[in-house]
Amino acid sequence: MSPNPTLEELKKEIFLLIDYAVPESQMDDARQFVTKMQTDRIGLNILKEFYSFLPEAENDSISKIQLLDSRKKTFLVLVTTSLDLYLYVANIERAEFLGKHADGIWDEEVLDFFDTDREEAVKKFQDPKIFPEYIPLGQSQSHCLVCSAKTGEPHQLGCPVEICPWCNGQLANCNCRFTKMGTEQLKTEKQINAFLDLLKKKGRIVFDASQKLGGLRE
Numbered sequence: 001m002s003p004n005p006t007l008e009e010l011k012k013e014i015f016l017l018i019d020y021a022v023p024e025s026q027m028d029d030a031r032q033f034v035t036k037m038q039t040d041r042i043g044l045n046i047l048k049e050f051y052s053f054l055p056e057a058e059n060d061s062i063s064k065i066q067l068l069d070s071r072k073k074t075f076l077v078l079v080t081t082s083l084d085l086y087l088y089v090a091n092i093e094r095a096e097f098l099g100k101h102a103d104g105i106w107d108e109e110v111l112d113f114f115d116t117d118r119e120e121a122v123k124k125f126q127d128p129k130i131f132p133e134y135i136p137l138g139q140s141q142s143h144c145l146v147c148s149a150k151t152g153e154p155h156q157l158g159c160p161v162e163i164c165p166w167c168n169g170q171l172a173n174c175n176c177r178f179t180k181m182g183t184e185q186l187k188t189e190k191q192i193n194a195f196l197d198l199l200k201k202k203g204r205i206v207f208d209a210s211q212k213l214g215g216l217r218e
Ligand SMILES: [Zn+2]
Pocket: 144, 145, 146, 147, 148, 149, 155, 156, 159, 160, 161, 162, 207
């Protein structure tokens, strides 16, 4: 296998692994899930890592991947299998197993990268229900991957995908909120609400599929 397999090669490789890794009764669903990810190298990297090194060394299959966070084209995901919930970090090159969801994240490098610490991460990622499904690249998307705003809806304030209507930059990172409010910090709820009023007056840029994080991946 070449160091940079094509998506097709990667998919074939995962199908071979699945033959040995998945219980017969879960085989069809497991194959379907790989097919669902076939346009997305990051999704396939996660599947390959999982089926190459089954966390419990027992036959198992992935039924769901959810997005917990993403920075600089690197994705922190929650993987649901028939046995447990696991954390992986993945990018276009590779995926890495972090451990069981219940154990939280111990890897300091990963915690630093996602700008958090162990305790905060445990709290933030505790409830799997609040996190959106990981949508493979190359597939239509009806909601924001980060804040789950639907097409035509404004993002959650602070969502990194929201575009600033003043400068067309990333609203969570540009300086417009400070310049418009004439302050160096936006801290109190009162300030944030006042800014939200200004933003609404200007006209918030609602979510549409062209803003998907996939757009930032390549
Ligand atoms: Zn959003």
